[in-house]
Amino acid sequence: MNDLFSDILQFTQAQSVVSGGFTAGGAWALRFPAPDKIKFFALVKGNCWFRFNDEDEPLRLEEGDVFLLAAQRSFVLAGDLTQAPLDAVRVFAASDNKNAKLGEGEDCIQIGGHIKLDPASGGLLSDVLPPFIHVRAASPQASVLRWLLDQLVRERTAQLPGVGIASSQLAQLMFVQILRVHFSTAGTLAAGWLRALADPRIAPVLRLMHGDPGHPWQLAELARAAAMSRTSFALHFKAVAGVAPLSYLTDWRMRLAERALRESDVPVAVLARSLGYTSESAFSSAFKRVNGHAPKPYRIAARRALETTEASSSPSQGATVVNLATGIPATLETAAKIP
Numbered sequence: 001m002n003d004l005f006s007d008i009l010q011f012t013q014a015q016s017v018v019s020g021g022f023t024a025g026g027a028w029a030l031r032f033p034a035p036d037k038i039k040f041f042a043l044v045k046g047n048c049w050f051r052f053n054d055e056d057e058p059l060r061l062e063e064g065d066v067f068l069l070a071a072q073r074s075f076v077l078a079g080d081l082t083q084a085p086l087d088a089v090r091v092f093a094a095s096d097n098k099n100a101k102l103g104e105g106e107d108c109i110q111i112g113g114h115i116k117l118d119p120a121s122g123g124l125l126s127d128v129l130p131p132f133i134h135v136r137a138a139s140p141q142a143s144v145l146r147w148l149l150d151q152l153v154r155e156r157t158a159q160l161p162g163v164g165i166a167s168s169q170l171a172q173l174m175f176v177q178i179l180r181v182h183f184s185t186a187g188t189l190a191a192g193w194l195r196a197l198a199d200p201r202i203a204p205v206l207r208l209m210h211g212d213p214g215h216p217w218q219l220a221e222l223a224r225a226a227a228m229s230r231t232s233f234a235l236h237f238k239a240v241a242g243v244a245p246l247s248y249l250t251d252w253r254m255r256l257a258e259r260a261l262r263e264s265d266v267p268v269a270v271l272a273r274s275l276g277y278t279s280e281s282a283f284s285s286a287f288k289r290v291n292g293h294a295p296k297p298y299r300i301a302a303r304r305a306l307e308t309t310e311a312s313s314s315p316s317q318g319a320t321v322v323n324l325a326t327g328i329p330a331t332l333e334t335a336a337k338i339p
Contacts, residue, residue, distance in 0.1 A: 004197055004206050009176070011255070012125045013118040016040070016171035018152070020098030021112055022091075024048075025105025029078035031085035038115040038126060039069040040175060041077075042149050046108035049078045052131075064137025066145050068178050071131030079108055111152065113171055120262060120302070121255065128192040133182050141181040148174045191242035199240045201226045201233075209249050213256060214276040217249055254290045257283075261299040262306070268295045 021044075022030070043065045050067070051058040052075050061067070061077075069075070076085050091100050117125060135142050152170040155163050182189075189195035196202045205222050208215075222245050223233035237245045253275045260271050272283030288294050293301065 004193075004203070004210050005176075005179075007210050008125060008193070011118075011259070012122045013116070014122075014125060014175070015116040016113060016168060016175045017116055018111065018113040018156070018167045018171045020092065020100070021110050022100040022102060023106050024079055024102040024108045024110075026103035026107070027080040027083050028102040028108075029076060029080060029083040029085035030088045030091060030102070031074060031076050032088045034072045034074045035069065035114070036072065038117070038129065039112065040066065040115065040171070040178070041069070041110060041112040042066045042152075042174070044109040044111055044149065044153055045106065046079075048108050048110075049076075049081050051076045051078070051081070059134065061134075062137060064142070064146055064149065066135045066137075066142070066149065066174065066178060068129070068133040068175075069131070070126060070129035070133075073131070077110070111149075111156065115175060121259065124193075124255065128190070128194040130182075130190070133178055135178055135181050139181075141184060145174060145177050145181070148177065191240060193241060193248075196237075196241040201228060202237055202240050205233075205237070205245070206248075209252060213249070213253050214274050216276055217246070219245060250286065251290070254287060257287055257295065258291070258298070258302075261295055262302040271295070 024030075024046075043061050043063055045063055047060065047062045049058045050061055052071070052073050058081060078085060086102070091102065092098075095101070135145055137146060148170055152167060152174070155166045155170065160166075179194075183194075183198045189198065193206070196206055205225050208222070208225055209217060219230050219234060222237075223230045226233050226236075228236065234245060237248070241248055243251065257271060257275060260266055261268075266274075268284065269280040272280045275283065277283035277286070284294050287298070291298055
């Protein structure tokens with residue numbers, strides 16, 4: 001059976017990275033800059049407060065809680081909200097490794113990381129996530145997360161051979177489990193593929209379209225798969241997914257086309273047929289309506305953009321560089337150390 005959720009994770013190249021954590025004791029507070037990635041945190045020990053900014057109502061986090069942060073907003077983690085928060089960038093830059101220490105003692109231990117997404121397709125996932133997902137340790141759905149967190153802590157503590165890949169795999173499973181818990185609140189999800197995936201009538205239809213995007217799907221055929229009349233199906237699909245069924249199919253075909261044009265040399269005519277278009281011109285017209293560019297110019301521009309990105313990423317992460325203003329060597333790892 002086609003697994004749409006795995007489809008999306010693979011398509012967006014979602015990869016969990018455990019980047020570090022901190023230990024805190026006494027009165028403490030940390031302000032984190034607005035993240036440019038999806039962040040995840042787990043409270044291994046103790047409790048603390050979370051707040052997006054000074055105007056928001058703070059949220060209490062307890063031991064074993066896990067949360068996912070998709071909003072690009074600055075936030076504060078604190079043991080004492082009356083404390084002036086320290087700049088997390090400076091705190092982690094001053095630490096000798098990826099784990100910072102604040103104050104005296106170990107009242108609170110936190111571990112965190114981020115989700116790497118393909119820059120070109122990652123929006124398919126990040127755009128449907130709420131600003132904040134909080135899975136409480138006491139919730140019935142959290143038992144698997146608690147086990148995964150325990151294993152992750154053991155790996156990070158023991159530092160046995162293979163700790164890097166083991167930690168990444170455990171973090172990946174935690175990310176999947178967080179989203180599964182989120183699925184269980186489908187009634188509160190915004191319209192989109194994530195909500196559609198949790199809908200028992202629409203999910204089988206999505207599996208059909210994703211399993212064979214080149215098939216000439218018709219509304220009546222899709223409605224039968226949902227065991228609904230065409231009218232009821234069309235209305236329900238749009239209410240749940242946010243778009244009409246055939247519009248969703250076109251969008252998914254265009255995403256597949258974009259990836260193929262970026263990553264392969266498949267001829268446009270062959271790509272058009274594989275996605276259900278009877279001619280290259282029909283496909284090119286549909287592609288241009290969605291992207292604003294015909295397939296061939298899109299391929300050229302995408303390849304150039306990739307070359308520019310790869311060039312700008314040098315020197316590699318971890319290489320020593322020099323701050324031209326101070327003459328002091330620094331590393332490119334500083335930002336990556338912030339969990």
